Amino acid sequence: MWFSIVVALPDAFPTLCLFMFCKVNRAEFTVNSQPQVIGSSQPIIAAPGYDVILPCHLEPAIDVQGFTVEWSKPDLKPDPSDRLSRVEYVHLYRDRREVPDMKIPSYIRRTALFTDDMKHGNISLKIMNVTSEDEGRYKCFIPKLRSPVKFSIVRLVVDPAVPDASAAPLSISVLVCHVVVGIPYLMTTILLVFICRDKRRGENQSSCMRHKPRRNHGDGLNNKTTHSS
CATH class of the missing domain: 2.60.40.10 (Immunoglobulins)
Incomplete structure (x- = not known):
């Protein structure tokens, strides 16, 4: 034999459920926001x-x-x-x-x-x-x-077996330090090389100018005179 049970709910039940749902959600939000x-x-x-x-x-x-x-x-x-x-x-x-x-x-x-x-x-x-x-x-x-x-x-x-994580940064820092310190010396050396090379080139040109024989215009006239006679 089957029985059917009918439960009469008040008209305010949906409003009550919505109120309880909001209260629960608000409580969860309060806990989660702490x-x-x-x-x-x-x-x-x-x-x-x-x-x-x-x-x-x-x-x-x-x-x-x-x-x-x-x-x-x-x-x-x-x-x-x-x-x-x-x-x-x-x-x-x-x-x-x-x-x-x-x-x-x-x-x-x-x-x-x-x-x-x-x-x-x-x-x-x-x-x-x-x-x-x-x-x-x-x-x-x-x-x-x-x-x-x-x-x-x-x-x-x-753990003593943990690898030294500071070794690599230390090597890089030392390398950077050497580069920063060494660049001025390198630039100075290159500049001195260029200065010395230009100076030697100038000295060689001056030496060539001093030893170059000058042309005697009088000798040219004498030669012309000799050939004409």
Whole structure:
């Protein structure tokens, strides 16, 4: 036996559906328009002794110069000898300046943010003179960011087998330096060669003029007289 059920919908149902659809779309737009912390999805590989940049930024870009930015190593456990169990940072930026008091000792004077670019949402971290101890995961975190995505993880790999990327630019720079310095000497040498050649040519012409016998008009008359007699 089949039953048919008829549901009576109010006349305002289409308007209600449209209102709910607009509310949902507006909520999705609000979430998508909120800035999100985005780091590199690929590991950053560097050779020991070189500087490295751990890329991280906000998308869409906003000015974060007035925000607190924390770079830490989430896999690094607090020091058990620290009675306060303080969390030490790789780099801590607060009140528009670096706060070195809570910094991991091995990173002192080795890290920096691009503070001029923070107004464009750039919160990348530069680590100078990397060592094998720096390898691991790094967390970039903005605590007071109004967004569901306030942090990102960037992995650093320190590999001695990484080829020296600075060798080629260094050779080119040295070559350019030699060319720039050598061109004036080359031009001077060429100019001196032309001057000496012209000078010698002039001396040869003067010498030829001095040794060229002059024609005696009197001798010509005497010869004519002799032949006529």
